[in-house]
Amino acid sequence: MKTFINNDHILACMTMKDHTKLEDNNMALHSCNNEANIIQNRKRLATEIGASIDDFVFPTQTHSANFYKVTEDDKGRGAMTLDDAIANTDALYTFEPNIVLCSFSADCVPVLFYHETANVIGAIHSGWRGTIQEIAKKLFQHLIEQENCSVNGFRIIIGPAICQEKFEVDEDVASQFRELGYAEEWIYFHQEKNKYFIDNQQTIIKQLQLIGIKQHQIMVDDTCTFKHEAGFSHRRDKEKGRHMAFIRRSK
Template sequence: MNIKMYVNNEKIIAGMTMKDREELEQGNMALHVCLNTDHVIENRKKLATSLACEIDNFVCTNQTHSAHFHRVTLADKGHGAMSKNTAIADTDALYTFEPNIVLSSFTADCVPVIFYNTVNGLIGVIHSGWQGTIKEVAPKLFKHLIEVENCNPSDLHVQIGAAISQEKFEVDADVYGKFHDLGYANDFMYYKESTNKYHIDNQLTVKKQCELAGIPLDQISIDPTCTFMSPDGFSYREDKQAGRHLSFIMRKE
């Protein structure tokens, strides 16, 4: 199985599954876009084995490009792991203080954000497509963690996973306007006269959101892999029938 491992130490394991032509449905991890649900479950079980846990340790959501987040408890274990009907509804970000739970986020061009707190054991994932970015799903979650969960942003480490590149993410003026209205994304956009399109770097916009939340820059990493151009990437822009990557994090105990 093609897994890009971002963190793997005695406390945290985090990464992102990539397209793999040797696997069922090329390693697709999403039940909402698949040819056969059994194939996806088999792929997830393989991932669970590689993480030395069971598929019942996974927690998955029904992502809706919202700014909604959910604190995962032990009662949520297994939600969405085997069936999309049990996934946590209308949610695009998860966090937990519980060990041995695999928080999951699904993307095919959107920006996956994986984060952890080295002091209090908090872990989390965020699905930030362009709609989530302009709704500020990441800043809203970090604000909640700081104000409600008493997290110090300087203790947070962030990994921004593989996503569509600025070169391949072209949009019309309406989407450009929404990013412009954020007030901090102008450095991450350019206009291409030949196509009358704007190009936006969603990864760098999300990185800026993390920075504005108070997370130290040297604790924010970006995977430069473009999901559109890389043979290891699932891209919705390239293929509407594309599978999905699964970005994951688990705190070991």
Template sequence: MTTNLYVHNDKFIAGITMKDEAEFEHNNMALHACTNPDYIVENRKKLATSLQCELSDFVCANQTHSANFHRVTLEDKGRGATQMETAIADTDALYTYEPNIVLCSFTADCVPVIFYNEVKGLIGVIHSGWQGTVKEITLKLFEHLAQVEQCNPSDFHVQIGAALSQEKFEVDEDVYAKFKNLGYADEFMYHNNLTRKYHIDNQLTVKRQCELAGIPAEQIVMDRTCTYVESAGFSYREDRKCGRHLSFVVRKGD
């Protein structure tokens, strides 16, 4: 099983699963975009084993490109792990203080954001496709964590995972206008006069949102793997029937 581990220390494990020809459905992790759900469950079980936990420790959401987030409690443990019906509804970001819970986010071109806060023992994942980015889900969640959960933004460490590159993320004027209206994304966009398309760097826009929330730039790391170009990437732009990567984070506890 191919997995990019971003963080692996005595307190936190975080990473993203990648496409792997040797696994069921090429290591697809998504129940909402698969041929055989049983294969997806098997792939997830294999990931759980590699993380030295159980699949029942996973928590998944039904992602809808919203700006909605959810604080995961012990009662949520196992939601969406083996069937879509139990997933947390209409939610694109999860966070928790609970140890030994694996928070999951699914992407194929969209930007996955993984974060942890050692001081608070808090972890989280965000699914930020372009719609989530223009709705500022990342900025809104970190503002919530600062105001409601009393987190100091400078205590966060953020990993921005593999996503569609600026070169491959071409859009028409309607999407460009939405990014333009953010007021801070201009330097992450350019216009191709030949194709009359705009190209947007969604990863850098999300990184800017983290910075606007007060997170130090040196504590934000980006994986610039393009999901369209790289053979280990699932790309919805390339193939509408593709699988999904699973971004994950867990805080180890006793």
């Protein structure tokens, strides 16, 4: 497991592939061989971080730009079954303490964040579809404009994802990134392969910078899920299994 932050107030981590665990430490009920294995993995993780499985909140990710404000009443949703997970959403945020917000990925970009004074935390799933829909930018704009969070108080973690070297796409996807109007710098065309290679992490960082978030507020883990042996990679393996990025604020 990668631990990005672990102090008296914030715990922010991401599970990684581990061959000694059930289903290689897969945490996703929607992409597994046996749901009982995933629940056991989740319960073990909850014990490791001093939480209950009922403190976790899970989304049903659909590569959307939808986000959801989690409250105390949502605790435990999606923890034991897909049936009660937060439907059709790819980002969660909350002002409540002791709730573990989660995001799944296997090449897509996980984004975790907290605010130094506003007590908000969040978890975002931004695959390429989420990025071209500007899910991260839209959520932070909402927090700034509707939840009165100051832009300079955010601290953001961009977690492991597929790197530009391995994120190979055709013109249809590249054109959607170009249409954003600010991603050209992160699109590389390989003449011999007739393919484009895109840096999804850096495109998201650019989105954050466009709304006033500074580079020093952003932490980036450049581990490539495709190249790293501890990475779940849908592009590389076409198999089941997902990382889980999660964040919790203590009282």
